[in-house]
Amino acid sequence: MATAFFFFILIATFNLSLLRVSSFEPAPLQDFCVADPTNLVAVRVNGMACKNPMFVQADDFYYGGLHVAGDTRNSYGYKVTPVTVYQIPGLNTLGLSLIRIDYALWGANPPHTHPRATEIIMVLEGTLQVGFITSDPQNRLITKVLQKGDVFVFPVGLVHFQRNLGHTNASAIAALSSQNPGLISLTNTIFGSTPPISNEILAQAFRVDNKTVNHLRRKSMHV
Numbered sequence: 001m002a003t004a005f006f007f008f009i010l011i012a013t014f015n016l017s018l019l020r021v022s023s024f025e026p027a028p029l030q031d032f033c034v035a036d037p038t039n040l041v042a043v044r045v046n047g048m049a050c051k052n053p054m055f056v057q058a059d060d061f062y063y064g065g066l067h068v069a070g071d072t073r074n075s076y077g078y079k080v081t082p083v084t085v086y087q088i089p090g091l092n093t094l095g096l097s098l099i100r101i102d103y104a105l106w107g108a109n110p111p112h113t114h115p116r117a118t119e120i121i122m123v124l125e126g127t128l129q130v131g132f133i134t135s136d137p138q139n140r141l142i143t144k145v146l147q148k149g150d151v152f153v154f155p156v157g158l159v160h161f162q163r164n165l166g167h168t169n170a171s172a173i174a175a176l177s178s179q180n181p182g183l184i185s186l187t188n189t190i191f192g193s194t195p196p197i198s199n200e201i202l203a204q205a206f207r208v209d210n211k212t213v214n215h216l217r218r219k220s221m222h223v
Contacts, residue, residue, distance in 0.1 A: 034060045035085050035092035047093045047179065048085065061090035069171065070102040077107025077164070085179040097179050101172045103128070103164035110187060111161045117181030119154040119174050121162070123147060126170025132160035159186065191220040 034056050035048035042049035051060070063083050070079030083098040085091045097117075101109060103126065111133075121130065123146045130152050131143030145165060146152055154160040156177070164170040190197065196217070199210045206213070 032056070032090055033093045035089035037086075037089075048089075050092070051089070056090075061088060063087045066098070066100050066173075069169070070100065072102050072104040072107055072169070076110055077104035078102065078109045078162075080109070084181070091179040094179055095177060097176050097181060099174050099176065101162065101174065103162070103170040103172075105167065105169065106164055107170075108163040109161060110185065111159050112183060112185045113157055113159050114154075114176060114178075114181040115157055115184060117176035117178035118156040119160070119176050119181070120151060121146075121154070121172050121174040122151045123149065124171040124173060126164055126168055127166035128170055128172065129163045129165050130154075130161070132158045134158065187220050191217045 030050075030053070032053070033047065033050040034053070036042075036051040037048055039049035039051075066081060066083060068081075070081045072079045079102045081100040081102075083100075085097070091097060101121075103109070125148055128146045129143060130146055131141055132154050134140040134142065135158070144152060162172070190202070191213075199213045202208075202213045202216075203210055
């Protein structure tokens with residue numbers, strides 16, 4: 001009898017633990033959670049700490065200036081203007097953000113990933129070649145040329161890029177499925193890490209000599 005009772009308690013406990021794991025509230029339990037970056041004490045589970053809702057103002061949900069073209073005078077010829085939780089605190093925990101991307105003639109947003117977000121991009125002006133690369137082992141390049149008004153999707157975590165193919169400046173608006181999508185630039189990550197990856201590892205990975213690795217490091221520092 002004692003053994004059967006113990007077995008029953010064990011099974012019941014196991015089932016309750018499964019219920020706790022699989023049962024969660026998928027929707028927010030409050031109207032909003034405006035980010036409070038000054039609160040460094042509160043525990044942060046998925047986002048920033050919440051500002052007291054009694055102190056929330058309209059400006060916590062507002063950003064002005066996305067109509068202004070970004071300065072593309074850099075070696076890549078592009079500029080990203082972000083509208084994430086750092087620009088609009090009211091985006092905290094809501095799972096979305098925006099960016100504006102401006103491209104000079106033949107400017108490119110080089111290969112990069114967003115580790116926490118899928119991206120959907122719409123061309124405002126110009127002609128863009130866009131594309132992403134699937135994961136190993138296929139490593140397929142999926143690419144398309146977009147015109148004004150065209151839309152394209154970059155799945156979460158995959159390496160992707162855009163390049164201005166037109167004869168004028170270009171611009172685009174993109175939405176991302178995270179209030180803080182993150183950015184991993186392949187060039188800066190590989191050749192500009194702190195502390196740096198050793199030349200031996202990079203030379204072996206790219207099958208080049210140390211002189212070439214040093215050259216690429218210097219180039220990545222002057223973007």
